[in-house]
Amino acid sequence: MASIARCLRIARPSAVSAFAQSSVRIARPFSVTANNEVRKYTREHEWIELSDDKKTGYVGISSYAAKALGDVVFVELPEEGKEVQAGDALGAVESVKSAADINAPISCKVVASNMTLEESPSTINKVPEDHSASGGWVAKVQLSEKGVADFEKLMDEEAYKEFTAAEDH
Amino acid sequence: MAALLLRSTTGGIRCLTKGPAFISTTTTTTISSRLGFSRLTKLRRSYSTTISQDLLNKKVQVYQSTSNDPYLNLSIEHHLLQHSHPDSYVLFLYINDPCVVIGRNQNPWLEVNLPALQETEDIKLVRRRSGGGTVFHDHGNVNWSVICPPAVFDRDRHAEMVVRALKDLGVTTAKVNERHDIVIAGDGRGNGKDVFKVSGSAYKLTRLRSLHHGTCLLNSPQLKNIGKFLRSPGEPYIKARGVESVRSPIRNVDVDTQEFNKRVVDEFLAMYEEQFGEDVTVERVGEDLKDMSNIRKGMDELTSIPWIYGQTPQFTFSSRPTEDDPRERPPLDLDVQSDFNIEFTLRHGEIQTANVSGLKYEGPATDKDFYDGMISKALAKGSDDESAVKLYEIKDWAAVLKSATAGQGLKVSDSSLNSLSEWLNKVFPGSHFR
Numbered sequence: 142m143a144s145i146a147r148c149l150r151i152a153r154p155s156a157v158s159a160f161a162q163s164s165v166r167i168a169r170p171f172s173v174t175a176n177n178e179v180r181k182y183t184r185e186h187e188w189i190e191l192s193d194d195k196k197t198g199y200v201g202i203s204s205y206a207a208k209a210l211g212d213v214v215f216v217e218l219p220e221e222g223k224e225v226q227a228g229d230a231l232g233a234v235e236s237v238k239s240a241a242d243i244n245a246p247i248s249c250k251v252v253a254s255n256m257t258l259e260e261s262p263s264t265i266n267k268v269p270e271d272h273s274a275s276g277g278w279v280a281k282v283q284l285s286e287k288g289v290a291d292f293e294k295l296m297d298e299e300a301y302k303e304f305t306a307a308e309d310h
Numbered sequence: 311m312a313a314l315l316l317r318s319t320t321g322g323i324r325c326l327t328k329g330p331a332f333i334s335t336t337t338t339t340t341i342s343s344r345l346g347f348s349r350l351t352k353l354r355r356s357y358s359t360t361i362s363q364d365l366l367n368k369k370v371q372v373y374q375s376t377s378n379d380p381y382l383n384l385s386i387e388h389h390l391l392q393h394s395h396p397d398s399y400v401l402f403l404y405i406n407d408p409c410v411v412i413g414r415n416q417n418p419w420l421e422v423n424l425p426a427l428q429e430t431e432d433i434k435l436v437r438r439r440s441g442g443g444t445v446f447h448d449h450g451n452v453n454w455s456v457i458c459p460p461a462v463f464d465r466d467r468h469a470e471m472v473v474r475a476l477k478d479l480g481v482t483t484a485k486v487n488e489r490h491d492i493v494i495a496g497d498g499r500g501n502g503k504d505v506f507k508v509s510g511s512a513y514k515l516t517r518l519r520s521l522h523h524g525t526c527l528l529n530s531p532q533l534k535n536i537g538k539f540l541r542s543p544g545e546p547y548i549k550a551r552g553v554e555s556v557r558s559p560i561r562n563v564d565v566d567t568q569e570f571n572k573r574v575v576d577e578f579l580a581m582y583e584e585q586f587g588e589d590v591t592v593e594r595v596g597e598d599l600k601d602m603s604n605i606r607k608g609m610d611e612l613t614s615i616p617w618i619y620g621q622t623p624q625f626t627f628s629s630r631p632t633e634d635d636p637r638e639r640p641p642l643d644l645d646v647q648s649d650f651n652i653e654f655t656l657r658h659g660e661i662q663t664a665n666v667s668g669l670k671y672e673g674p675a676t677d678k679d680f681y682d683g684m685i686s687k688a689l690a691k692g693s694d695d696e697s698a699v700k701l702y703e704i705k706d707w708a709a710v711l712k713s714a715t716a717g718q719g720l721k722v723s724d725s726s727l728n729s730l731s732e733w734l735n736k737v738f739p740g741s742h743f744r
Contacts, residue, residue, distance in 0.1 A: 185517050215415040215552045215623060228517060233414075235553055237465065238442035238490065239513035240414045259551065259624065 181246070181295035184304065188270055189246040189282075195289060199272035200231065200246060201279050205305045207269035210236040213262045218254035219280050225249060227291045232279055234265065247291035249282035359598040361386075367395045369586035372575055375404035376596035380411065380436050380447065385608030386599055387455050387523070388439060393604070396518045399586075400457040401578040403571050406447040408532065409434040410539055411525075413442040413512065415552040417622045419544045419701070424739045426539055433539065437618045440523065442512035443555030446539055450530030450562065452570050455523035456578070463520035465490045469511055471581060472526060475573035476508075479565050484508070491558065492526070498563055507558040528565045536560065544627070544737035549635035552623030619659045619702035627737075628653040644729040646670060652730070654689070660698040664690035670726035681720050688714035707734040 179198075180190040186206035191198040207213070217233040225231055225245040232243045232254075255278050257264055265277040272278040284292070296304060357376075358365065365371060371394065375383050383404040394400050410422050410433060418424065418435060421444040427433045447453065456468040469486045476484040481498035492509035496502020509526040530536070540555070542548075563570075575592070583590055599605050611617055626632070629652045630639060644650065650668030654661050666689065667682045689710075691698045704710055708731035715722050 217415070230516075235413075235415050235441040237513075238413075238440075238511055239465075239515055240439065240441040241513075241515040242517060244517050 181292060181297055182301035182304075183244070183246045183295055185244050186305075187244060187246045189292065189295070190272060191284070191292065195284065195292075197252065197281060197283050198247075198249070198292075199278045199281055200243075200249075201272065201277060202234070202243060202265065202269050203301070203305075204269050207266050207277070210234065210239070210241065210266075212236055213265045216258040216262045216265060216279070218256070218258060219251045221251055221253060223251045225251075227288075234262075243279055245282075246295060247282075247288040248285050249288045250285070251280050252283050253281040255279055255281075355592045355594060357594045357596070360602055361389065361393075361593075361595065361599065365591055365593065366390075366393050367398070368591045369395070369398050369589040370579070370582045370591070371398060371400045372578065372590075372592040373400070373402045374571065374575075374592075374594050375402070376594055377599075378405055378407040378449070379597070380406040380409045380434060381609045381612045382597070382600060382605070383453070384436065384438055384612055385605045386595060387521070388608045389599075389602070389605050391457050391514065391516065391519050391521050394457055394519070397459055398457075399459075399578075399582045400455075401575065402455040402457070403574065404453050404455075405449055405451065405567065406453065407434065408432055408446075408448040409436050410444060410446055411436045411438050412444045413437075413553050413555075414439055414621070415441065415623055416444060416555070417548065417550040417552060417625055418619060419622075419738060420542055420548045420550050420625070421540065421555055423539050423541050423543065425543065425736055428739060435618060436612065437621060438512070440512040440514040440521065441553065442510065443553065444540055445510060445525055446530075446532065446536045447525055448530050448532050450528055450532070450567070451525045452528055452567050452574075453523060453525045454574055455521065457519055457521045460515065460518070460520045463515075463522070465511065465513065465522070468522050469509070469524065471577045472509060472524065472574060475570065475577045476526075476563065476565070478573045478577070479569060481563055481565065484563075489556070492524070494561075494563065497561075504559070506561040508561065508563050526570065527560055527562050528567050528570055529562050533560070533562055546637065546640050547627050547629060547737065548625055549628075550623060550625035552625075615702055616658075620700075622656075622659050624655070624657045626653070626655050642733065644733060645723070645725040646730065656701060659701045661690055661701070662698075669730070670723045672721045672723050677720070681715075681718055681722075684718060685711070685714045685722075701738050702740070704738060705740040707731040707738070 180188055182188050182203060186203045187200060188203050189198050189200050213234050213236045215235040219232045226248045227245055229245050230242040231245040231251070234241050234243060255276075257275065258277065258279065264275070267277065268275070269277040373386070373390070375386060377383060383406060386404075387402050390400050390402055410427060412418055412421050412435070414437065416437070418437070422435065424435070427435060454472055456471070466486050469490055469492055473484045473486055473492055476492070476498070481494060482500065483495040483498050484492060487493050490511040491507050493505050493507050495505055509524045511522060511524045514521040527533070579590070600609070626635065628635060629642065629650070631637060632653070647668035647670060651665065653665040655663040664686045666685045667679070669678075669682060669685070671678055671681065689699055699710065708728065711722070711727050711731055
């Protein structure tokens, strides 16, 4: 995800209506993620949450990004088996005439894509940080050794909160 | 104005006549700012046969293409997006030969009148990398494209820049609307109140860069035909995932393309030049860039059939209303039974599921359903099968249907098969044009 979070920050008032909330802190739907320690964020607004054994993880876009993007009308999902390095495009979302890359937060291999998003792309607006069956996660991935190292470099929730607060000012 | 246009866009320019390479001219450009002062800036506009790293590192870069090849121009644009310095500001202007350009996540069978494009052989079909809807380009459109750091990106910033350029040219009613399109009232100069779209917007956002492009309708000779090119015969039968275009009334701004280019460049420089002092470059580029490997690679991708057609999001095609797509269908003039129906589900342009029923057979009619089922099965091989029926490879539906019915005990009547093929050839014509 590019820094789309900033897309509309300085847009004209008439264009801002749908996105007016973008800079407002919203309660994140963390109900499904008991252990926040294993969830980290990128500066490009992706999140990744690792399983307890740190061998697999779920990837998605942050609530902050989902708000800023506006209504998502299509999600390009990665093919199963795709291998990517941290920062490579993993997929893409389209909203408000914008095709935005979703980047891999870490080096990993895609083991599943969230097919719910094919049928119902707006799920990514509603529950972007939920990795349950009806959630807005994008892909389930398998970590390489390098991926584990990449993970350590990412921001935890607290740091990401500060980061997005700074972006808004 | 009867013509209609869809919602997205791309940007570009003709401006400078195509000449031999290596000609370098120095021109003087007037820069007028909206604050009312103007000053003269001497800028060297040279023709570049390549885009060097030195150019890509300049803080402010202006490129104008001398080529009208849409695949080349979009590939130059993509190269600039991928390789310009992350902190730089880039303006790229180009004019394309006649073409219909669909958005990244659109369906050509739904958005485009493919048979009309085939009849007018010189109109190309292009799928761009940015989002948004379908537009028409020709020599009367200037495409403008701005690449900037994500930190300063917003969806109206550079549409407003183009509006200022139009206002400089006397188009006083130009403004950006809530869809990020540029619209004018009446003729744009105080006559008439009806609102017309004259330029759309589409965006591509990557990790390091944000691209905004649009196509400005200045003096397209095809204005009256644009609606026809963008009206698909398959539309009543297709329900697609992905992005559908929004139709808007359009008109020409009636401004000279070179004048427009000049003003857009001026406005762009007025926004960024002061900030960056001398670190500015204004270049002409063209066909020579086809020799750059990354641009060649971009063109190969853009002209490939799997990109143009195979990238299409999943869609369904059905000759009767369905639960998922309950619209009434227009009557069909086919030699088939009254209970006739044909339905496909397609992914990446390949038939995944098929349901054909109600064909007419020769001879005594028993077990028709069985034979209909055999045809359905033959058409739907699924994506795991190498021989899956790819819509974009079909040249003639009669051949496809004949092969699906080959060896059957009961023969589909010629007239049934031919009438169906003729219709399907219109809705899903082959891809033997680009």
